[in-house]
Amino acid sequence: MTIGQRIAQKRKELALSQEALGDQLGVSRQSIYKWESDTALPEIDKLIALSRLYGVSVGWLLGVEDLPEPPGEAAGTEAALTEQQLRMVEEIASRYIAAQPKPRKRRRWPFVAAGLILCLVLFHLFDRLGRMDDQYADLQNSVYRVESSVNGQIGSLSSRVEEILKAQNSLVADYHVELVGVWPENNTATFSAYAVPKTYVAGMSVEFLAENGETASDQLGKAGEEGSNQRFSATISVPLSDHITLSTLLVLPDGTRQTQLLDQFEGLYSDSLPQVDVSSELVWMELEDGDLMLEKDDHERYVYIREIEPDAEQPAAAAANIQVGLFKNQKLVAWAEPCETPDSFHGFEEYDFYRLPELQLPVSPQDTLQVAAVVTDVYGRQGVYSDIPCVLEDGELTWPATPDLSDHDPAHWQYGG
DSSP, X not given: OOHHHHHHXXXXXXXXXXXXXHHHHTSOHHHHHHHHTTSSOOOHHHHHHHHHHHTSOHHHHHTSSOOOXXXXXXXXXXXXXXXXXXXXXXXXXXXXHHHSOOOOOOOSHHHHHHHHHHHHHHHHHHXXXXXXXXXXXXXXXXXXXXXXXXXXXXHHHHHHHHHHHHHHHOSEEEEEEEEEEEETTXXXXXXXXXXXXXXXXXXXXXXXXXXXXXXOGGGGOEEOEEOGGGOEEEEEEEEOOSEEEEEEEEEOTTSOEEEEXXXXXXXXXXXXXXXXXXXXXXXXXXXXXXXXXXXXXXXXXXXXXXXXXXSSXXXXXXXXXXXXXXXXXXXXXXXXXXXXXXXXXXXXTTSEEEEOOOEEEEOOTTOEEEEEEEEEETTSOEEEEEOOOEEEETTXXXXXXXXXXXXXXXXXXXXXX
């Protein structure tokens, strides 16, 4: 399992929501979500806090140690002796003791002195070992600080060289692009931009281009208005997508055309959609003859979700409808029905609960199972948000080493509308 899977496993064993765990650790629910989806790693102090809360070692959380075996009856314990066997053992022992010569009295003080000397030697040895451990830790910290400093200097130098090269090859002496706003009601984003050509020629024109990966850039061009100090500016709108690129096109009087990339914007469309956190107990389901069995009283049939605010400055649209279902290879198997919060889920009051129907589903090692929510906003746009997917490994469901929760495009999911 990955670090995120281990954190999620222990959290669910303690019946904690992501928000409740975040409150105990002093972090946001989004941080817990990123840890469990392996898109971010907890800091050292948070790993230590997790190990104490879960009752496991930090090494187990990091995947370098195994959990200790629970105490139980020893597997190799031999059967107890019978009464007859016990009497035989006592008889043999008594004869052996009677045959031994009586020990001579020995002076005890040499042994006491030797014991004291041994204790002093051991105390001195442990003291030296402790100081050596401290020195080794200090050395490790010094090496780490030097390594971090060198890496930082290399990174800073690389960035500086990159900036110099970009400035030398740039067609503009100055530019700026700013997101004016995202408008979910008409599915557009608006930007303001300006650019100052590095080499200005009287009669030249400057056009600003916006490309969203779906519409050709020449259909989204807008001529810049020339202002003081040869600065051209424009405001341009583009249909929303998760990858928008802004460029400027310099046209000289002789017809020469040169294009310069200005800026890129990622995730604007996804951030404008209502988003939900989806959780389920699907990974704990047991298989029977290669089939996933969802039966009447199975605790794992429950799915719990809550709406979350995206980490973006622009507000997201409100949700108009949410459908929750079980998907196999991103194809709908069955929809879940809304239900009341089960008695066994304490501390989940902020979640809405759904219940999957009873079913029998064949699963092979090539399949991916996951619970997902199809969210429709008030403008009719849809996004899909899923729990960590499950795969079949050694006859059991488990989480993949590198789960991917980034595909929210409805076009990649089959659910019939």
